[in-house]
Amino acid sequence: MEKIRWGVIGTANIAKKQLIPAITRARNAEVTAVATGSDIEKAEQVAEQFEMEKAYDSYEKLLDDPDIDAVYIPLPNHLHKEWTIKAAEKGKHILCEKPLGLTMDEAEQMKKAADMNNVLLMEAFMYYFHPQHERVKEIITSGEIGEVKYMRASHSFLMPEDKRKTNIRADKDKGGGSIYDVGCYGIHAIRNVLEDEPESVFVHGTKDENHGIESTSIGYFTFTDGKKAVMESSFDMTNKNEYEIIGTKGKILVPRAFRPDVQGGEGLIHVTIGDTVRTESVQGDQYRFEVEHLSEAIFNKDETVVHTLENTMDNMRVIDACYRSIAENRTVDC
Template sequence: MSEKIKWGIVGTAGIAKNAIVPAILRANNAEVVAVASRGNKQKADEFADLFQIEKTYESYDDLLNDKEIQAVYIPLPNNLHAEWVKKAARKGKHVLCEKPAALTEEETKSMVDVCNQEKVVFMEAFMYQFHPQHDRVKEIIRSGEIGDVSLMRSSFSFFLDVESENIRLDAQLGGGSLYDIGCYCIHASRFILEKEPNQVFAASNHRLPSGVDLTTTGILTFNDGVTASFSCSFQQPFENGYEVVGTNGKIKVPFAFRPDVEGGKGEIVITNKDGESRTEVVNGDQYALQIEHFSHCILTNEKPSYDGTKSIENMKVLEGCLVSLQNNKIVQL
């Protein structure tokens, strides 16, 4: 049997329970050996019972001190990412950190610097990028089938009870639609177009008194004149797609970020300038593929396809959008 990376889970968040730990169990080169819930051993024990995890801890530090653990997954609130990524790295643990990596570009850079200094692998968990449908989209773009790309549109939205105590609505914890799901749209714009914007503008007329944005729209502008517009919202029906528009046609990906909701099925709809369309179906297990890629990088001492430098670039754009949102002005990057 091939070697497996031993994982520890720092926290019992829903994303860990519903997506990441099941993905580790499906992966061919990873296994979960421990979970921690700060100050709540019972919660950690209940989580462990669901997945037959051997060890539980009631402190994150105790988990990080476990020498058997090689890699950790950090699904903590956004404002805690920087602190615990650094602590994990200094204990020699490789780190898969939930998105967004941190709250600012400076924080992200400091996290990546510590991971580099400690010679551990760091990756921000944008799981969607590991679904093979996006590689196919890039192939179609490069083939010239839709001509020269001039525009990309993306959207990620769902309904969230704004009266709830959800951490997504807490400004102190790094809440807001832009941090939570807008980061996907920003990432996809850079990932699919394979370039960096030089200016951004974002706006929102729907905010809580704390300043947390509930719905935000934005525009990224690139040096060659290409634009990428996006919208993210806690107040709209579930949507998670993007569209790439060219001079001879367009590509639509309706399940771009959460194809797992469709059983792993990705759809790519290609429409030519005459309005004729065809649909390609691409299947994939994006969460398991992410775990397998990260674990492979640890085993082989390779750099992840999405490394810390790229996380810094993504946070630079995200922070630019936040500044634009707060000041109602175009921000040069």
């Protein structure tokens, strides 16, 4: 079977632990090259580990390789725009880590570059490729939990102070902060699971004065039909990655919403109706499904990817509103 040839721009842990192995598992993709900014030895080590044909000591050299069809960009957030645009200009299809940009304006510039160069660009919200979320939407549509009134999405992990000194997630100049890192998942889930766009948001952010980032954020969303939603993101709390949906007849809890891969790919859905709790187990390889989906779209020249750029723009618009709410300490329109 013919396969899309992938190159990886950077050697971040997520690339080595998740995406590169996922590409090797994919039925329609293969990873052929990796690049670092300057360290050829590091690139060669990763290439050897995953049996890649090529290792480069600059991102430009990888983008100049005519034998690469698509690239994965796991660089720090502040570099997403620059290297996505450069990749598009070289005719490479792109899977870029979330958040696509630091602002909606940046994301729009990236979308424009992809459109002008006829390449596909997709934001790497891998969690949504796990089939548990489609099952959740089926349960909602069935009416089993009644009319949805509320959703809460929480994503957090504890980052001690000694780790923040060297972790790019806590570096303001590199696009750090809990909303950019983990809150974006909750925002995406609220919008896509409910299949609705919030009207307004108020976000309370706890600022880490040592690093200039918001280390914990709680966002309160309202919708035109009266629904409410809450997004929680934090570097100050223990691991949590779940969402809960409450309706007039029952509720749904998804306790492994964003990282079921940590549990071998098993997603769980707890449905509570009165005093009765039903648990459904849903298996999936979300990183592999993500790679296969975009690779298939490239083969078919199909612009209808799951994470459309229009959806990405909407997510960035809401993230912009969240940061504007923190800065102005008020409710703002989304």
